[in-house]
Amino acid sequence: MPEELTLRITDLIAEAKGVIVVELRSPAGDALPPFEPGAHIELHLPGDIVRQYSLCNDARETHRYCVGVGLSPTSRGGSRHVHQSLRVGDTLKISPPRNHFPLAEDAPGFVFFAGGIGITPVWSMIQWCEANKRPWHLFYLVRSRQRAAFLEALRPFGERVTLHADDEAGGVFDIASAIAQQPADVHVFTCGPTPLMLAVEAAAAGFPQEQVHFEWFTPKQPSSTATDEAFHIQLARSGEAFEVPADKSILQVLEDNGLRVESSCREGTCASCEVCVLDGIPDHRDSVLTAAERKNNDVMMICVSRSLSKTLVLDL
Ligand code: FES
CATH class of the missing domain: 3.40.50.80 (Nucleotide-binding domain of ferredoxin-NADP reductase (FNR) module)
Incomplete structure (x- = not known):
């Protein structure tokens, strides 16, 4: 997991009704890790709120990150905090850029x-x-x-x-x-x-x-259905095994058992909880894997995806 960065808010621009652009720079003036168009960063906000926002500036720029944040009428705290509480000069922890939406650079159009x-x-x-x-x-x-x-x-x-x-x-x-x-x-x-x-x-x-x-940036499909059933997971590295009941996710079961697994959105849109599947067939319910990646069945998002087989063996 790449290290978090602490950046300073150097500008807040009211870009349109309900949209703020937040400009972030290194307090020491250092160059920032590079990013590609389509990449996002995570802002770590008070109250353990972590939100992903896409970078909107020119990817050739190394001196700043800019994210555009729309005020959500159903905000659970993230966009409301950005709009109402952030000030120029504040520092924020962010996770470095990741890209699940890359440009196909060779495309003819x-x-x-x-x-x-x-x-x-x-x-x-x-x-x-x-x-x-x-x-x-x-x-x-x-x-x-x-x-x-x-x-x-x-x-x-x-x-x-x-x-x-x-x-x-x-x-x-x-x-x-x-x-x-x-x-x-x-x-x-x-x-x-x-x-x-x-x-x-x-x-x-x-x-x-x-x-x-x-x-x-919102889930493509519901993560649970009325017909969900329990299944089992085996953790290949630790040797532990758990049942995942119909009303819990794999991620919740792991956390309930004291295991710490990386996660962020917990709704299948950010890919931070991706885990390798060594055996079994996942029931993919995320919004990030492509159709080809789903078919391979070698990775899954454990915050929402379930199992089509009785047991999944995970690389954990
Ligand atoms: S935590 Fe974001 S996809 Fe699972």
């Missing part, structure tokens, strides 16, 4: 769908496309223009940005028709709320899976 605050990783990707002279188009779908971050920065790109504001258009954007008009070889990148992600997934079903990329 890039089509981005950003829903609301989902623009944050996409804006970093667009800056990469511009720096590398690669063709791109953005479909930016928002409830209202006032809530759309980075509109000023996007303005010079003219027709390469399709902005759809529901309140002006009187309804939601026709994603199926936008995707139907794309060349067959483009790569599609989507970040936004679950209904947008599912709509793009359905509309892009005809594309090869490796050309369609998602960054889920």
Whole structure:
């Protein structure tokens, strides 16, 4: 696990209604660990709250990280704290960048769908496309223009940005028709709320899976169902074995038994609890593994995924 960093908040920018950009720099002026477009960092907030936020600045910058934070109406403390309590000059612990939403750098063209605050990783990707002279188009779908971050920065790109504001258009954007008009070889990148992600997934079903990329910040599917059953886990390294009851996750069972396993979101969207599977077939319920990775069945997210076999042998 890479070491945490302590960074200073050097700017707080009201980017749009309900969206703040937090700029973080090393207090000593050191260069920060590099990141790729699509990467996120974790902010460690008071009350043991850890939240992931996508980096939105140009990935060539080494002197700062910028994250865009939308104020969630259902905030469990993370975005509310960022909006109401953070001040310039405060220090924050952060986990270094990780990337589960990488650009396919060799793609002949890039089509981005950003829903609301989902623009944050996409804006970093667009800056990469511009720096590398690669063709791109953005479909930016928002409830209202006032809530759309980075509109000023996007303005010079003219027709390469399709902005759809529901309140002006009187309804939601026709994603199926936008995707139907794309060349067959483009790569599609989507970040936004679950209904947008599912709509793009359905509309892009005809594309090869490796050309369609998602960054889920809300779970794709519920982590539990009424028909869940108990199963067993064996820990290959320690030799311990436990039953996972129908109403608990593997992660909870391990913690109940005094084992410390890395975790963060606990809802299948961050990949920090990924564990190698040595035997058995996981019932994947996370939102981060690709279809090909799921098929391999050699890793799983133990905060939400369960088992299709009676026993799973884990590399723990
Ligand atoms: S803790 Fe985030 S995916 Fe499991």
